[in-house]
Amino acid sequence: MTASPVSAPLSSGQRHPLRVLLSLVSEEKGRVARAVASSVINKIFDVMPEILIGTALDVVVRGKDSFVAQIGITDPVQQLTLLGIATFLIWFGESLFEYFYQILWRGLAQDVQHRLRILCYDHAQHLPTSFYEENRSGDLVAVLNDDINQLERFLDRGANELIQTFAAVILVGAVFFIVSPLIAVIAFTPVPAIIAGAFWFQRRAQARYDAVRARAGGLGARLTTNLQGLQTIRAFGAEVRETAALTKESLGYVEANRAAIRVSSAFIPIIRMAILSGFLATFLIGGWLTLTGQMQVGAYGLLVFLTQRLLWPMTGLAEIADLYERAMASTRRILRLLDEPRGEPHGEHDATVSGRFEIDHVGFRYTTGPGGVTDINLAIRAGETVALVGPTGSGKSTLIKLLGLFIRPQKGRITLDGVPLADWSGERLRKSMAWVPQEVTLFAGSIADNIAYGKPAASREEVEAAARMAEADGFIRDLPDGYESQIGEYGQKLSGGQRQRIALARALLIDPAILILDEATSAVDNETEAAIQRSLAKMKGKRTVILVAHRLSTVVHADAIHVMDGGRIIQSGSHDRLVECPGLYRTLWNIQTGHAEMA
Template identity: 55%
Template sequence: MSPLAKLFEHARQYRRSAILASIYSALNKFFDVLPEVLIGVAVDVVVSKQDSFLAKLGVVDTQSQLIWLGVLTVLIWGGESLFQYLYSVEWRDLAQNLQHKLRQEAYAHVQKLELGWFENRSSGNLLAVMNDDINQMERFLNTGANAILQIVCSSILISIVFFALAPKLALISLLPVPLILWGTFWFQNRLAPRYAEVREAAGQINGRLNNNLYGIATIKSYAAEDFEAAHVEAASQNYVQTNAAAIRLSSAITPVIRMAILAGFVVTLVYGGWMALHGQIAVGSYSVLVYLTQRLLWPFTGLAEIADLCQRSMASIDRVLALLNTPIGIPYAGAALPRAQVAGEVVFDNIGFSYDGVHATLTDINLTLPAGKTVGFVGSTGSGKSTLIKLLLRFYLPQHGRVRVDGRDVAEFDLQDLRRSIGYVAQEPFLTDGSVADNIGYGMPHATRAQIEAAGKAAEAHDFITRLPQGYDTPVGERGQKLSGGQRQRIALARAILKDPAILVLDEATSAVDNETEAAIQRSLAQVARGRTTLVIAHRLSTVRHANVIHVLEHGRIVESGTHDALLVANGSYAALWRLQTGESVTL
């Protein structure tokens, strides 16, 4: 199935619009061909007078014949203009609606893909698919689809007229048409892989630009502008070279088509003229054939541009549909999990997990986290702390064992219900480009201003928020760049508090904040952790010292568990970390 057929198979709801647009295009071309026929009829009236074609239809008077020709001309031009307006509107509406639907579907589908899928993909390439490729498809539907239809319709209509007036001449004059079409498709088949490479190269540029804009502060601080500019230049040069290879091939289409057109036109002009001189066809018919040959064949010179646009679009459509057909590794459907019914007990039952399938990240993890308790996880970087949280949130699936909430495997639950029951505060919180209030109320569209401010107070963020120029209505900028790291972290905590989850997760939430912010987060945590299961992952042991139990991970295994005081007494890994961070000695 061709990419275009796949596209319309996917978007069945727009078939009526596509059919209607195609009908309007065909009718426009029908009226577009008729003026050339009228020219021949007019010549016939002037030359043959009372013996003309119109006279045979009953209009004998030559003046009446000319009046009728004028009326028909007005009607034909009116019909052509009407259907041109209709097909323009219909094709453009179709292009706009379809690109909107595809972009929404692509983004919605991408959001449902598991995190492991993103780790092997370039964000810039994804942006290219969801934006540039879909726009390329829109450009084809705006102009290319109509152009192809009109060439087909004009070929059929003009061929009918040719064979009706001069069958022998038609056979010779129209001989280039199948050759032109065959040559165009021959070139298209060779253009397809080249334009697939062009789209990949465009995605690489997007990836490089996206990465550099995100890290612009680091680039500036290391005076690496020239270094990164060279990377962008290399990616852009690769795009230019890839595109040039396609352009060289597509540019060869027009000269080949022109020569075939020349052959057909010369045959009509010379052989048709000879037939008219010898009385085999009427002078009016000869005029019609000359004009129609030009009307038929010269538009074929535009096939090069149409083929170019078509192949670019087909490559783009393939990429968009390939994205939409990417299987979702972690299904969303499952049993309902109402927030009010979640007590919050979490069990990691014999968990084994590896990101690459070779090197184990977690091995034989068996933990029970009682409902309503605060549990701390500490350990060196790469020990597996954050991976436990990702398994709880079902960002990934364990290769061995199960994660259970309130005694049931999390795989049984509706994925969104599960995640609505969990409040998550990451080390680098995501803030949307909106106001402070928008970010605290993120994912809670029905939250009132009073509830948002109450959450801000609970996170000890209210004071600094009210000092901002517009208070809770202050824009935070893209990714919250107008705020400090500590301010972003406290807004993220307020967001989790507003969510009122049964399970609260803080993943390194204090690792990149100052002492004052850490103290504020700890005070907030002491309040909001009451009555809910709280999982705290921390490098700073001061963040978890008051937890009901602390688990120490090393190389994906739990090596110690206990309260802060009990672990200090045990004088193991935790005590060593405590001494390292505080400089205190441990009294045994």
């Protein structure tokens, strides 16, 4: 498409999902017009063979007095020859424009699918951390994949069929009224019943297809979780139990689909009976008019054939309505995602970051569970190494999420270099902060590619320098392919300590003013912990480092240690000072060093 794939974010507001869907193709009006024109022209050619059959019957029965004779060709053989040539040209035209409309509609469907998927993915990347804490990743995958595919299927098939159905009604109706207004009125009698049936179906199906999409999200979430946790499933011998759980989820999806199918399956038989009434009326009344000499045989044959052409395509309204309702249910889910507010800062302040934080009476509580922080007051100087320690659930991770602006404080304020954190440019913040989490995410590819993830244009010398600073260069060079070694999905070919050091190298490569390590040493061996400690010692005073740790041996050299419990800071000081004073820090230190009796 000509538009940027992430231009003009969509929002549902009070708009109908169909209007939102149409807005996706609004910038392709010329292309849509060509697709619509190809569909209509194809339908014109599609209707004409019935007219030729009626004309041929007229030639066979009336000979020199036929309709064709009125254009100057009186010989019946020549008339049939002309009709044969016309038939060839009509079939060729029909085939040609079928090719055109398929190319145009399918191409448009693919482009809309691509644009919408990129738009949704781009939006998802900027959602706050709280969104992912409260929603299943499988639901998001279902929206980005299955729901968007539903829209593609509707545009690929449903839009063309809808246009051609209406074109057939108009074209055939015009011929009917020209040939016999009486039969036209009779033949059109079932149309209101068919349309009413389509609306009835649409109302009944909407809730059922919403349920189908919700079940699809649940099934996707279960599959995603299980595939990521296969090792844990095997380790606990839970294969049978997890298969049973997946079977239950899959059956729920099947049952939701069956409920929708029961409604859609009832539509065609009802429409068949409406069609039968119109066909029988044309068949009997037209036959009577022909027998009494009020209508020519050719005209009678034409109307009988066209009755089928008029009414039978309307059975396709059931399939179109089915595609439409699935597409609208998917659109509603997509819009709910796009309506989620972004968590990224939208400020404009853009300056070099030194790394000085001021936290003033900050509070935050989760709406979906316990945890958070209360009345936090803290000053972090630029270039200082600060540690946050405390038991699980004490608020450490919440505080660093607030500092990284992954969540926003509900009370108080946080400033960076004297400027409110929310006023900073999001791009500047991300370039100035680096994060090393406990659960490292690496991507399939080489070690060099993963280290350079935050700075793709980095030279090999820069990559290797970052690896040396993270104490990773040695083990990397011992690998058969060195920095070009392929690490597999999630870095599964590496040990936990190796992944952690690569993550640290990745963070250091961008030379951040602020480095946050969230439990980066909690699950590594002593050698990796010592390597990370040496790395931290090298950068002391050069950047602001914020450590979150359970393993207190990692933080002994920090400039300041803040002990958290119950969402509050209860102690602060250096390691030596905190060990000397009674309190939680000394208790934790004694437990970890094997001197619990001293607490």
